[in-house]
Amino acid sequence: MICKPVLLKRGKAIKMRFPFIKPRLKSVEQHRKPAISAASSRNRVIIAMGCFIAVYSVIGGRLVQYGLTDIDQGRSYGSVDRNMAARPDLVDRNGVIMASDIRVASLYGEPRRIIDPDEAVEALSTVLPDVDYKEWHRKLSSGAGFVWLRREITPKQQAQVLALGIPGIGFRNETRRFYPGGPNTAHILGLVDIDNAGISGIEKYIDNQGVGTLQELGLDVSAELPPVKLSIDAGVQHIVRDELVRAMEKYRAIAAGAVILNANTGEVVAMSSVPDYDPNNPFNANDKDRLNRMAAGTYEMGSTFKAFTTAMALDSGKVTLNSRFDASKPIKIARFTINDFHGKKRVLTVPEVFIYSSNIGTAKMADVVGIDGHRAFLKKLGLLDMLKTELPETARPLEPKEWKKLNSITISFGHGVTTTPLQTAMAAAALVNGGKLINPTFLPRTKEQADAISEQVISAKTSAEMRYLFRLNVEQGSGRNAEVEGFYMGGKTGTAEKVVNGRYSNDVRFNAFLAAFPIDDPEYVILTIIDEPKPEEGNYSATAGLNAAPMVEAIIRRSASLLGIQPKFYTDREALQVSY
Structure with a gap:
């Protein structure tokens, strides 16, 4: 009873002195914290234990799962390991390996573990050639966790670096593509990049069929990918390239090329273009003079086109083998005059137009068919559209915007x-x-498969007449130097003047020879080209009959047995009786 007035007075006094403060008086019971019950504590302990058990159960379960997983069935890896994904071997039609993967070591550094970057770079320079001191010092001083120093080093270099014992320097196994044939099939097989991904040729093609997707997803499989079989014959391919190199040297040309095509299936048995490069060391692969001239280069093919013009005229029904064309005078049109190289200056039959390679007679055959029919025929033969094949490097043909x-x-x-x-x-x-007409392929193809996709572009009768003309040209015309004893072949030369400074030059040529054998029932077509050949020693001319035709002769003579073509020597009956 005594305290109450005092408290009131004190409160009143405080309020009067500090009117903005409101006294807060709480009872002792209000200041006491509620007591925690034993049941509540027990519940909290149980919840905490449950959380710990759940977390460690998940961790344990994942560890068991990883332990039971067969890692050979599939795994994911980081971008650094993408180059470990295997590529399928490439083999020729007989199973000879043309491209395969090998394991190599690459050198890396861990800058955080490097004690002295200067000393490390100095030591590595004693083993590895062409060390970039400034760049390597920058990398090893960066404090990063991982840096590449040198990709794909030799086993000897790896052993020498290991002997240096530098902390923070290590090796990582990578996959490198190896081409046993070197430059033999460079333009066909193509290349892979530093991460073993295809960037050209068949290598790029097979990536587009699924191998590239596998690498992009970061997947590697234990089972080896089945080899990819090509239509190429490695032995024939070697012969073709060898003859091209010889021809370049012999005729002092700037380039040469050749292709052997199965006439009934469209399979490319061999194809080469020189100069080329070594895919195992492709430092010059992008040089402009090392392109694949057979598929990625376009040229005026010269008189080989006369074969197509002749076939067009015969197939039209307006011209026969007995038709005659006046080639006695040049053709004058606009400001141009069309002459024959070795003109006979008389009326010529169709076979004579072909074997004498008359420009005048061929032009008059084309005129019989007409401009629209001429263009339609070449388009039907696939000569005016981009070629469809497995090689990514194919060029688009060029034609006049308007045909006159x-x-x-x-x-x-x-x-x-x-x-x-x-x-x-x-x-x-x-x-x-x-x-x-059958699109060429670099993969195996049966005759049945080829027939299913082929297109009939000329009649069988016209084809038989063209075989006759091809053979006649080898017997009596410009193809004599392509004749191979025992092999019944035929062909057509092509000598095209090249454009120099906007004008056709009489001294700079692009030569070709188009051949088929055995011509009575052709199995193979061969085309050789040689760019800017010079006259052989002792000759004053460098036409196709003097260089491109002999190239075909050498290729057939060396490769016919590998192609399964047996020679035939025709003898009279008396000689046969004597031999028995």
């Missing part, structure tokens, strides 16, 4: 349209195989 009579005349004998040599060989196969 002058264009049709010059194109009839191989000037005014550029196309790839591989396309020319494809179209030529249709002229001799019964009239079926």
Whole structure:
């Protein structure tokens, strides 16, 4: 009772002195914290134990799962390991390995573990050539966790670096592509990059079929990928390239090329273009003079086009082998005059136009068919469209925007349209195989498969007449130097003047020879090209009959047995009786 007035007075006094403060008086019971019950504590302990048990159960379960997983069935890895994904071997039609993966070591550094970058770089320079001191010092001083120093070193270099015993320097196994044949099939097989991904040729093609997707997903499999079989014959391929190198040296040319095509299936048995490069050391692969001229280069194919013009005229029904054309006078059109190289200056039959390679007679055959029919025929043969094949490196042919009579005349004998040599060989196969156009392939293909995708572009009768003309040209015309004793072959030369400074030059040529054998029932078409050949010693001319034709002869003579073609020597009955 005594305290109450005092408290009131004190409160009143405080309020009067500090009117903005309101006294807060709480009872002792209000200041006491509520007591925690034993049941509540027990519940909290149980919840905490449950959380710990759940977390460690998940961790334990994952460890068991990883322990039971067969890592050979599949695994994911970081971008650093992408180059460990294997590529399938590439093999030729007989199973010979043309490309395969090998394991190599690459050198890396861990800058955080490097004690003295200067000393480390100095020591590594005693083993590895061409060390970039400034760049390597920068990398090893960066404080990063991982840096590449040198990709793909030799086993000897790896052992020497290991002997140095530098902390923070290590090796990582990578996959490297190896080509046993070196430059033999460089333009066909193509290349892979530092991460073993295909960037050109068949290597890029097979990546586009799924191997590239596998690497992008970061997947590696234990089972080896089955090898990819090609239509190429490694032995024949070696012969072709060897003859091209010889021809370049012999005729002092700037380039040469050749292709052997199965006339009935479209399979490319061999194809080469020189200069080329070594895919195991492709430092010069992008040089402009090392492109694949057979598929990625376009050229005016010269008089080889006369074969297509002749076939067009015969197939139209407006011209026969007995038809005659006046080649006694040049053709004058606009400001141009069309002459023959070795003109007979008389009326010529169709076979004579072909074997004498008359520009005048060929132009008049094209005129019989007409401009629209001429262009339609070449398009039907696939000579005006981009070639469809497995090689990514294919060029698009060039033709006039508008075909006029002058264009049709010059194109009839191989000037005014550029196309790839591989396309020319494809179209030529249709002229001799019964009239079926078959897209070329670098993969195995049966005759049944080829027939299913083929297109009949000329009649069988016209094809038989073209085989006759091809053979006649080798017997009596410009193809004599391509004759191989025992092998019944035929062909057509092509000598095209090249454009220099906007004008056709009489001294700079692009030569070709188009051949098929055995010509009575052709199995193979061969096309050789040689760019800017010089006259052979003792000769004053460098036409196709003097260089491109002998190249075909050498290739057939060396490769016919590998191709399964047996020679036939025709003898009279008396000689046969004597031999018995």
